[in-house]
Amino acid sequence: MFDRISLPTPFQVGPVNAYIAGRTLVDPGPDSEEAWTALLSALEQRSLAPTDIEQVLITHPHPDHFGVARRFHEAGAAVLASEPAAEIIADFPARLEHEQAFFEPFFERCGMAPDEAETVTRLPEAFLHYAESVPVDRTLSPGDTVTVADTRLVVSALDGHAPGEILFAFENGGSKTAIVGDNVLADITPNPFLQPPATPGEKRPRVLPAYNESLRWLAEEGYDRFLPGHREPIEDPRERIEAILADHDERTERVYALLSDPMTPADLMAELFPDLPVTESFSGMSEVVGHLDVLEARGEVTVEESGGLLVYERAE
Numbered sequence: 228m229f230d231r232i233s234l235p236t237p238f239q240v241g242p243v244n245a246y247i248a249g250r251t252l253v254d255p256g257p258d259s260e261e262a263w264t265a266l267l268s269a270l271e272q273r274s275l276a277p278t279d280i281e282q283v284l285i286t287h288p289h290p291d292h293f294g295v296a297r298r299f300h301e302a303g304a305a306v307l308a309s310e311p312a313a314e315i316i317a318d319f320p321a322r323l324e325h326e327q328a329f330f331e332p333f334f335e336r337c338g339m340a341p342d343e344a345e346t347v348t349r350l351p352e353a354f355l356h357y358a359e360s361v362p363v364d365r366t367l368s369p370g371d372t373v374t375v376a377d378t379r380l381v382v383s384a385l386d387g388h389a390p391g392e393i394l395f396a397f398e399n400g401g402s403k404t405a406i407v408g409d410n411v412l413a414d415i416t417p418n419p420f421l422q423p424p425a426t427p428g429e430k431r432p433r434v435l436p437a438y439n440e441s442l443r444w445l446a447e448e449g450y451d452r453f454l455p456g457h458r459e460p461i462e463d464p465r466e467r468i469e470a471i472l473a474d475h476d477e478r479t480e481r482v483y484a485l486l487s488d489p490m491t492p493a494d495l496m497a498e499l500f501p502d503l504p505v506t507e508s509f510s511g512m513s514e515v516v517g518h519l520d521v522l523e524a525r526g527e528v529t530v531e532e533s534g535g536l537l538v539y540e541r542a543e
Contacts (some may be wrong), residue, residue, distance in 0.1 A: 255299060287409065407457070486540065
C-alpha cells in the first residue's frame with residue numbers, strides 16, 4: 228500500500244524513510260534543499276505536486292521526520308500527530324530551550340564537566356535549521372483512525388525513542404503491517420534518548436524501562452511487517468524486537484558489572500565508551516542513565532546525591 232521514499236539527511240543515522248499512499252505522506256523528512264529536491268522528484272514520478280498532498284502524518288517529533296512538514300502545511304495539507312508531539316513541533320525552538328534548561332545542570336550532576344555539559348546541550352541548536360515549527364491540524368490518540376487511500380490506519384502509542392511517538396497499523400493483503408517510526412529498526416538498536424520532564428519540577432521520565440515494556444507489548448501484537456523510519460522493512464517483527472531486547476539486557480548487565488565501586492554516570496560513560504566524541508555524548512549519557520534506570524527499577528542499584536553529584540552503587 229505504502230511506497231517507501233528514501234530521503235537524504237545531514238544526520239549520522241543516514242537516509243530517512245518517508246512513506247506515500249494516495250495523497251498522504253508519512254514523515255516527510257528534514258527541511259533541507261537536498262531532501263526537498265529528492266522528495267519533489269519522488270512526487271513528480273507519481274504525477275503529484277506538493278499542493279496535491281492532502282495530509283501529512285508524523286510518527287514522532289524529530290527533525291529528520293517532521294522537518295519539512297511546514298512546506299506541505301503552507302501548501303494546504305493537514306498535519307496529524309500525537310498531542311505530545313504536536314506541542315513540540317508547534318514551537319520547536321521552545322522545546323530545545325526546555326531541554327537545554329534541564330539537561331545542562333542534569334549532566335553536571337551526572338559528573339560531566341560544566342564546559343562539556345554546556346557544549347553537549349548546545350549542539351542540537353544545529354537541528355533547528357532542518358526543522359521549521361509547524362501547527363498540527365489534528366491530534367491523534369491511541370485507538371484513533373486515519374483513512375488513507377480507502378484504508379483505515381489505527382493509531383497506537385509507543386514509548387522510548389521520542390516523546391509522543393505513535394505507530395500507524397493497517398491490514399494489507401491479509402498481512403498486519405505497521406509504520407513504526409524509529410521505535411524498531413532493522414539493523415540498528417534504536418537509542419532511547421533521555422527526555423526532560425514534561426513540566427519543570429516533575430520527575431524525569433525513565434525512558435529505557437518504558438521502552439522495554441513498549442517493545443514487549445509490541446512483540447505480542449502479532450504484526451507481520453514493520454515499515455521503519457530508517458533502512459529496510461522488517462519482515463519478522465517479533466524476532467527483531469527480541470534481538471533489540473537482548474541487546475538492551477546485555478548492555479544493562481555490562482553497566483552493572485562495571486559498577487564495582489560507587490560511580491557517577493559520567494564515570495560509567497567513560498568506561499563504557501572510552502573514545503566517545505563530544506558530539507555523541509548525549510547518546511552515550513542516554514545509554515548509561517537508561518541502563519541505570521533499569522537497574523534501579525529492579526532494585527539492583529541505589530543512587531544518592533553527594534557533593535552535587537549523582538552517585539550509583541550496587542544495592543546491598
